[in-house]
Amino acid sequence: MEFGEQIKNLRIKNNLTQEQFAEKLHVTRQAVSNWENNRNLPDLEMLILIAEVFQLSLDTFILGGTHVNTMTQKLIKDGSETRRAKFNLFSIIMGTILLCLGFACFLIKGLSVEYIDDAGILHENFFLLPMGFIFLLAGFTVFLVFATKYFLSLRKN
Structure with missing residues (x-):
């Protein structure tokens, strides 16, 4: 599952609009839209904040299952x-x-x-x-x- 789908599923699962989701994370609605459409990816601090706010495991949230997704590839590339x-x-x-x-x-x-x-x-x-x-x-x-x-x-x- 792509990271954008994970963000969208998380938002929908918590019955939040993009605007409400953005307010919880102190970002703009456009940032959330860009994440959901895989135009942009959040940085590491934002990932930690999302995991804390929605009580998620970072492993599950970043990896999104058993295969490597675009977020994991981005984190690996940023680290190198x-x-x-x-x-x-x-x-x-x-x-x-x-x-x-x-x-x-x-x-x-x-x-x-x-x-x-x-x-x-x-x-x-x-x-x-x-x-x-x-x-x-x-x-x-x-x-x-x-x-x-x-x-x-x-x-x-």
Whole structure:
């Protein structure tokens, strides 16, 4: 059974008009109509509210029986898109941090004073140059991998 049919059956079973059903859920009548006609689907918070208001099990309400319906497919798709978005955000942040660390190493190296003390020992932050290059390489690699994955996923769709 499609999710729209489930909403309509639930509304009719409780002897409610679309307007009354919408008032109970604090949405518009058009939203209920869109749900019933499968033009739009409610978000997860709304599903929980519907289940609470009408004392329904979320399993039965979302799955609607033994087969997967459009609502379940939407929830699965939304979950995977959320995970993908979080991973993309994490990748961008990590790449940015690595690039900033690389530039900071070069900046510190450029601003630091190199000197020879009375014992004839050279004091220099020589390690900052290779570290800066490593951070820059790592940052560019993260962005390159991220961009490649992103463009490959666009080609798939």
